[in-house]
Amino acid sequence: MKRQSRFLQMVSRTLVAALVMTAIPLPVFAGEPTPPPPSRPTLTVLVQQAAAVTRIEPAREQTAGGTDKTQFASPSFFKKPAGVAVLVALAAGVGYAIYSTQHDRVSSPGKK
Numbered sequence: 001m002k003r004q005s006r007f008l009q010m011v012s013r014t015l016v017a018a019l020v021m022t023a024i025p026l027p028v029f030a031g032e033p034t035p036p037p038p039s040r041p042t043l044t045v046l047v048q049q050a051a052a053v054t055r056i057e058p059a060r061e062q063t064a065g066g067t068d069k070t071q072f073a074s075p076s077f078f079k080k081p082a083g084v085a086v087l088v089a090l091a092a093g094v095g096y097a098i099y100s101t102q103h104d105r106v107s108s109p110g111k112k
Contacts, residue, residue: 041049077083 078087
């Protein structure tokens with residue numbers, strides 16, 4: 001029973017593979033090639049169109065100190081809890097890598 005079911009599985013897989021292999025090239029021969037698209041505008045025309053549509057805003061005014069104070073209001077990433085967790089995980093990984101290289105129990109002839 002097992003031998004017959006394996007044979008049927010193999011035959012069905014072969015038939016499916018043959019159908020897939022014959023169906024792949026069919027879209028190539030399906031019809032005539034499409035005509036080339038009409039000529040596209042040049043880059044300079046597109047840039048001029050975009051410049052005509054795009055509105056340019058004046059830069060935000062800065063404080064008397066020369067820099068925007070709201071830009072530096074948030075703490076650094078590494079001072080946040082997520083940043084501290086990243087640093088701890090990085091330190092643990094580097095420490096384990098160094099420990100692992102120093103205490104390697106596998107000795108291969110190429111290492112000597």
